[in-house]
Amino acid sequence: MATLLDTIGDRPRHPEKAHRPDQPVMKKPDWIRVRSSSSPVFTETKNIVRENNLVTVCEEAGCPNIGECWSKKHATMMIMGDTCTRACAFCNVRTGKPAALDLKEPENVANAVEKLGLNHVVVTSVDRDDLDDGGAQHIADTILAIRKRSPNTTVEVLTPDFLRKDGALEIVVAAKPDVFNHNLETVPGNYLTVRPGARYYHSMRLLERVKELDPTMFTKSGMMVGLGEERNEVLQMMDDLRMANVDFLTIGQYLQPSKKHHAVSHFVTPEEFKSYETAAYAKGFLLVSSSPLTRSSHHAGEDFAKLKAARQAQMSAA
Known part of the structure; x- marks a missing residue:
């Protein structure tokens, strides 16, 4: 897993966090167990990623599910480089001034998807505030x-x-992805400290606008818990997402990448996650994934099949 001390040449991974005071790192509870993998399929996936000069969010963000996913040939492609122009307090992706876009990247990603034999692929990216379109055309090209x-x-x-x-x-919407996901990450009251470069209501409006442009496109958003939010704030966020007609909600436990990142306020129990899932379904989401190790792209292929089935059932019942 990448750490704060990693460098590219003489550049630290998180220059903006280097002088922050250390935050306490809480011991993980028994219900959070991250498994590594040394399976041949894991190694094969890793080799395909390397051969195509690709970056994955699995590695860059230190995803706890990488062992499981790569052992099934499931890798989430992170395009437009490995350096983000934002400095979110929770994120382990490298920050700084990014390199120019690799114009061969869309084809390299497509080649890797073909070699991995993926039925469903998740493509994410760093923020590219330096680009006039934020990288939208590059995403569409991919x-x-x-x-x-x-x-x-x-x-x-x-x-x-x-x-x-x-x-x-x-x-991006004109390129017709099957699922459009944009994560809100946390409740609005946390944005200044957790996601300072973003705006909660802009992100909410973005998701709402997708449905206006293409009512048939599935929309999805995710949040982390354990960042100091209150239960009523999470429930209000669910209501906001339903007002934006978002179909699929993911909720997972925030895990602190280093002492310089935002501290974990508390570990949410499996029972609390189940309670959030029950509440979200009651509010009308087609699909909800809520557990300590839930991440946006975890089980994405299986979840897409469930999402389609849920919409079909809803239409049949109407």
């Missing part, structure tokens, strides 16, 4: 390249917020 190589593969995108990038969202 969707189209995958469709050309693997026409039967469904594509899920997990996008930046395209803050102050007029027309960017429309470019």
